[in-house]
Amino acid sequence: MKLSHNKNVLAGLMFMVFGGAFFIGALDYSLGSGARMGPGYFPRMLGGLLFVLGIIIAIEGFIEAKKSPDEPIGWHIMPMVWLLGAVGAFGILLAGIPAFGVPAMGLVAAAAAMIIIASIAAQDKKWKEIIISAVVLSTFCALAFVKGLGLQMKLFPWS
């Protein structure tokens, strides 16, 4: 019986963590009374409810896991790292990190970098294709969103 293979055990734990965290966080806000609810009333109610629901789901999973062992869930971490890394890189390149003195490089560089990093996640990648699509899409973004729709975004490091 491997509990880490059961979806409901894990989901239940997750809901318990969220519910507990929201409940504890809400203790800082005044509860008020039924007629005059303070900012802590609704979140405390819901946080507690979520915690209880989490327990129910986890127990359900526990019983399931006892009856029949589950297949491993199969977490694929690397594609997620590339994809989310691409999103993060887009943010950093687009706006820079002023607190650390990282300059903003603008939309064109950010878009190209994002396409390249995100493409790494695919199993059947072809570098030639990736470079072409990075060039095409970053040009398209600059023309369509900034020139066409007039969104306020820095295009290049020097603009």
Next chain:
Amino acid sequence: MTELLNNLSLGLSVAITAQNLMYCLFGCILGTLIGVLPGIGPVPTIAMLLPITYSLPPIAALIMLAGIYYGAQYGGSTTAILVNLPGESSSVVTCLDGYQMARNGEAGKALSVAAIGSFIAGCFGTLLIAAFAAPLAEVALKFGPAEYFSLMVLGLIAAVVLASGSVVKAVAMIVLGLLLGIVGTDVNSGVARYSFGIPELTDGIGFVIVAMGAFALSEILMNLEDKTERELFTKSVSGLLIKWVDFKASLGAILRGTALGSVLGILPGGGALVASFAAYTVEKKMKPKPGEVPFGQGNIRGVAGPEAANNAGAQTSFIPLLTLGIPPNAVMALMVGAMTIHNIQPGPQVMTSNPQLFWGMIASMWVGNLMLVILNLPMIGVWIKLLQVPYRLLYPAILLFCCVGVFSLQNNVFDIYLTVLFGILGYVWAKLKCEPAPLLLGFILGPMMEENLRRAMLLSRGDASVFVTRPISAVMLGLAGLLLLIVIAPSIRKKREIAFHEE
């Protein structure tokens, strides 16, 4: 009746100005496009485009966004029929018989019956909105905070019951959504809740961010893990003009699907997906005519019924949004966002304070449906070409547009980093089979529910029995309780599992 005609003609006069026609067309084409492409649906697309609509006049923006939603219903069927993949979640059942028809060399017939069925359903749905919106809005104006609170409870519970998967998990996702929704400054006390001292969080979490992370990012990640090969039936697309015999054979199914879809669309939690499942089940239960192809092997009714139903459901799910201001599904939740961006408070007062917008949008849906039927059949070649674009090229582009959309929401890069966080959460939820749609509904309704609960309790001086002593509120809470009991009851639970297992 004359009032209805007057209203509709007012709407038409708004809808067929050159500018609005153009946005309607754009929305329909874009909707079909994302409907055809598996792996991106109306939720992330509308979320992505929301910030961009900021610069448009409100009516044009809403017409375009609505077009995306019902356009996606048309597009989804094309992929289902030709590739056996649901381009859109609501066309899951269309795969069953549609793909078999394509294999039998009847792809053209399947595509055209899907388009015609969708058109008939779309027209009927639009008429229904026009007819029922006014009386319903009048009822809604009499609602107090207690009624609104109970209505939202009913809506959320119904959303759970009609969704697939575990009921307890879906309820937990709703509650989590409600909690995430109240992050930010509390309107009554001015306390910034759960903001961790981050100034960006005092305004709350943008729902676009939640939608992107939980729908778009996690969907891409799940697709990257999926290694099934696609098989495309393109050579056999011919004979797009439907024969009279086939039309006669499918008309009954179209009408039944339309009726069923219209009803299910109005119900909270309903909409296109549930409607198509229900319609397929009904068609399958009907006694087959002698000589008819069995279901699952290319029966035309198996395409006509669900396709009509999903389109009707997509149309009528606008009714609760426009009359009560309460979104029945995730797409409508985004429409609430679109309206708030333009300073329109969704609800019964829209019709009286903004008749041009209201009726213009309704009329545009009919215009849009007409456009879709005209567009779709001749443009089928274009969509087939598009289906041949490999996913490895598509997903980085989808991701890029999502990021541009998130950033332009407030021109703040913090939102992009927050999207990363929700992307991780979305992937975890997808892996643990926790559905994100109830979460998004809860997220939108969170602040509204708290506000109405507070007001109701304030008016009753802290007496919670107000929710059961006011008749309308009591009925709605009773219905919600009944629904919960029904799904938890073991016999129905089993049946429900079978119904959703057929996907």
